[in-house]
Amino acid sequence: MERRGPPERKPPGGRLACRSIRPGRSPDAAQAGNPSFTRRSAMQKATVTVKAKDSTVERIKRFLELNDYQGEMKVDPNAKDQVLVTGVGQTPLTNPTLTQLATQMDLLLPKSRSDYDLVVLGGGPAGLAAAINARSLYGLTTLVIEQYAPGGTAATAINRIDNYLGFHEGITAGELCHNAVLQAKSFGAEWLPGYSVTEFKASDDPKTTKHTITATNSDSPHDHVTVTASLVLISSGVMPRKLSQPGASTFEDQGIYYYALPPDADGVTAKDTIVIIGAGDSAGRAALMFADKKAQVIMLIRKTLTSDMLTVVSDKIKQAKNITLVENTEATEFKATTDPNAKLTVVTAAKSYEATAVYALISADPQTKWVEDAGITVVRKDPKDPCGLVATGMDIYFDAINNGTFDHTKHDLSKVADMTTHKPGVFAAGDVRFRALRRIATAAGEGTEAALAMHNYLTAKPHVLDAEADRPAPSYYLA
Numbered sequence: 001m002e003r004r005g006p007p008e009r010k011p012p013g014g015r016l017a018c019r020s021i022r023p024g025r026s027p028d029a030a031q032a033g034n035p036s037f038t039r040r041s042a043m044q045k046a047t048v049t050v051k052a053k054d055s056t057v058e059r060i061k062r063f064l065e066l067n068d069y070q071g072e073m074k075v076d077p078n079a080k081d082q083v084l085v086t087g088v089g090q091t092p093l094t095n096p097t098l099t100q101l102a103t104q105m106d107l108l109l110p111k112s113r114s115d116y117d118l119v120v121l122g123g124g125p126a127g128l129a130a131a132i133n134a135r136s137l138y139g140l141t142t143l144v145i146e147q148y149a150p151g152g153t154a155a156t157a158i159n160r161i162d163n164y165l166g167f168h169e170g171i172t173a174g175e176l177c178h179n180a181v182l183q184a185k186s187f188g189a190e191w192l193p194g195y196s197v198t199e200f201k202a203s204d205d206p207k208t209t210k211h212t213i214t215a216t217n218s219d220s221p222h223d224h225v226t227v228t229a230s231l232v233l234i235s236s237g238v239m240p241r242k243l244s245q246p247g248a249s250t251f252e253d254q255g256i257y258y259y260a261l262p263p264d265a266d267g268v269t270a271k272d273t274i275v276i277i278g279a280g281d282s283a284g285r286a287a288l289m290f291a292d293k294k295a296q297v298i299m300l301i302r303k304t305l306t307s308d309m310l311t312v313v314s315d316k317i318k319q320a321k322n323i324t325l326v327e328n329t330e331a332t333e334f335k336a337t338t339d340p341n342a343k344l345t346v347v348t349a350a351k352s353y354e355a356t357a358v359y360a361l362i363s364a365d366p367q368t369k370w371v372e373d374a375g376i377t378v379v380r381k382d383p384k385d386p387c388g389l390v391a392t393g394m395d396i397y398f399d400a401i402n403n404g405t406f407d408h409t410k411h412d413l414s415k416v417a418d419m420t421t422h423k424p425g426v427f428a429a430g431d432v433r434f435r436a437l438r439r440i441a442t443a444a445g446e447g448t449e450a451a452l453a454m455h456n457y458l459t460a461k462p463h464v465l466d467a468e469a470d471r472p473a474p475s476y477y478l479a
Contacts (some may be wrong), residue, residue, distance in 0.1 A: 009104045046087035049074045055097040059082055059330040063098050064088070064154070065263050066149035067105055068178050079313045097219040098148070098194035112439065113141065118454065119213055119229035121197050124428025125151030125440050127235035128180040129447030130454075134231075137186040138455050141433065142189040143227060145215050147196045151177025153431070155363060156259040156438050164441055172262075173440070194218050194229075196226060197236070200374040206424035209464050217312055230464045231454050234371060234390055234421070234428040238364035238438075243277070247334035248342075250362075255343040256334065256358045260286040270294040275346050275353055277331060278361040279305055284313035285288070286359050287323055297323045298353055300346070302330050334358070366390075366432050376421050379434040389434035393418040399432070419450040420457070427453055 046069045050057045054073065060083060067090065085093040089104035096104075118134050120127040123146030135138045149155055159172035164171060181191060195215035203209050211232045217223035240258035242248065248256060257264075259282075268274070271294040276287045279301040291297045299305070299317070304327050306314050317323050326348070333347040342354035368387040372378055377389030379398050392400055398441040400406035419427045429446035431438050436446065458464055 018475070034121060044087070045070050045072065045362075046179040047072050047074060049076055049077045049079055049084040049086070051075075051077055051082050053254065055253040060085065060096065060098075062253075062261070062459040063101060063149055064458060066151075066174065068174050069105075070263055070266075071288045097217065099217060099219070100155075101190075114227050115210075116143045116227060116229045117141045118143070118231040118233065118449070119211075119227055120233045120235060121200075121213065121233070122156050122236035122430065122432070123150055123181070124235060124237045124430055125177070125180070125189070125443040125447045126237075126447035126450070127152075127233060128177070128184055129444040130233050130235065130429060130451045131184045131189040131447075132180070132187060133448050134452035135189045136182065137451070139457075140231070140454075142184075143195065143229075143452065144184065144189060145195050146191070146193045146250050147218060147236075149193065151176075153239070153259075154237075156282075157440070158260060158262060158282070158289055161440065176440070179295060192225065192275065197370050200232075200370050202232070202374040202376060202426050204375075206461065206464075209425040211425065215454075221248075228427055231458075232426045233450055233454070234376075234426065234432055234477060235430045235450075237431045238359070238366050241363040241365050243331070243334075243360050243362075245331055245333055251334055251344050251358070255355070256360060258310050258360055260276060260289065260359045260361065262289065265289050265293045265295075268293040268295045268356075270296070271341060272296070272334060272356040273298065273302060273354060275355040276361065277358065278363075279303065280308045280361065281310050282312055282364070283359075283361040284309045284317055286361060288313070288316055288320065291320045292324050294322065295356075298346065298355075299323060300329050300331055301326050301327045303328065321355065344388065352359070365426050368432065374423070376423055376426060388434050389436070390428040391422060392421055395434050409462065414436045419446065419453045425457065433441070 046064050048057065048071050050073065059357040061071040061073055072360050076245050081094045081108050081118035083095050085096055085101070088101060089387065091104070093100060093104060119133050120142065122145045127144055130146050131142045135142045146152065151173060155177045158422040160172055161167070162170035164176070168412065185191060188433055192215070195217055197213060198216045199214040201212040203211050209230050210228050212228050213232065214224055214226045242258060243256065268290055274290045274295050274297050276299045277299060283299065285301055286298045305317065305325055329348050329350065331346050331348055335345050337343065337345045337354055339354040342356055344355055344358065346353045346355050346358060365385070366387045368378055368390060371390055372388070377391040377396055379391050379395060397406050407458065419429050421428055427450045429450040430436060430443040433446065
């Protein structure tokens with residue numbers, strides 16, 4: 001079989017051409033020739049009309065904001081439907097699921113098959129970079145399953161990213177992630193948002209590798225999608241750590257939030273009191289964002305301000321006159337308030353605070369129970385951690401190396417690729433990987449490295465996939 005080049009970009013829903021991009025054709029020219037590759041210069045506006053605010057409504061609004069839409073909320077007790085979304089596409093949406101919203105935004109490609117060369121579990125920078133490279137360079141049929149919105153946790157970064165290679169004027173995290181999805185789609189990668197992996201059956205047979213993934217719709221627990229793949233990339237990242245104090249779950253998405261977005265500050269005034277829990281970079285940038293809107297900001301810090309924060313951020317906080325630092329303090333309870341200007345009361349051992357909103361930006365944890373259930377090795381930094389980070393490369397043997405039982409005569413660590421797990425055809429990249437550096441650029445680099453590792457894996461084992469007549473032959477098939 002002759003070797004073929006990478007697939008040509010295609011508009012969403014179109015048939016993939018079986019010829020490569022012409023030699024010498026620049027990436028810019030390829031993008032310019034594809035009408036589906038459009039960048040947004042500003043957030044689009046959408047209106048969410050609701051009978052009453054609740055956690056479901058807030059979730060829809062956050063989903064819109066994470067997908068570059070500015071969601072204006074209007075409360076109408078006499079409204080016919082609980083939720084009506086207008087401004088997203090041409091048709092108003094009644095009580096929409098996240099998948100329906102994504103479809104209306106043209107983020108969702110119709111699922112063309114149930115078996116793929118590669119399924120990427122997580123649409124953050126690592127997963128999207130892997131999908132773009134696997135599809136454009138190696139011609140692999142690719143599906144990306146994302147629980148929430150493009151970019152995952154990375155899309156919630158508040159600050160304008162000004163140290164990312166190639167963007168001398170900076171770029172927002174939301175715009176960067178949105179462009180990455182468009183780029184992946186332009187090469188023919190498929191995108192399935194609003195679904196969480198609930199079961200992963202990883203094959204142990206390197207000769208006939210077929211892994212099975214079941215994902216569940218986040219809005220409809222009875223809506224399941226099951227696909228198979230010869231290659232799987234675990235790039236599910238981490239999720240914000242939630243508060244466990246009494247009352248925290250009662251106010252979730254109705255006063256207590258686990259990430260702050262720029263639109264959150266749009267309606268804030270000097271009359272508002274915003275409580276920030278945490279002392280990392282995200283907490284510091286959120287405090288500065290609300291302080292810029294003249295709100296009174298109170299930072300509850302378990303240790304001290306400078307223990308986990310970049311100096312450039314902590315210095316600005318110290319200079320801000322409307323940011324109050326409460327160090328060596330933790331919230332003990334959250335309860336209803338009688339203050340008409342507040343949503344809840346934050347209780348500490350020494351004092352209580354009436355808050356318009358609370359942003360708990362304390363840490364993030366992997367959600368990898370389904371990974372462990374599949375028999376894939378994870379590493380817990382603390383034995384008490386409910387979930388561990390995925391072990392790759394020589395960390396597959398982490399416990400044996402640490403306790404002195406590793407047998408060097410049976411395993412050659414020099415031949416273990418950095419992004420591989422101990423299951424054949426299963427790889428990991430990004431924040432979910434043990435030893436990963438939590439930076440957007442680093443995650444994208446790991447995704448690119450994982451795509452190459454998968455290509456090398458297939459080059460050594462070309463029997464893993466079957467060539468089909470209706471798509472380009474992957475590049476690892478040599479003449």
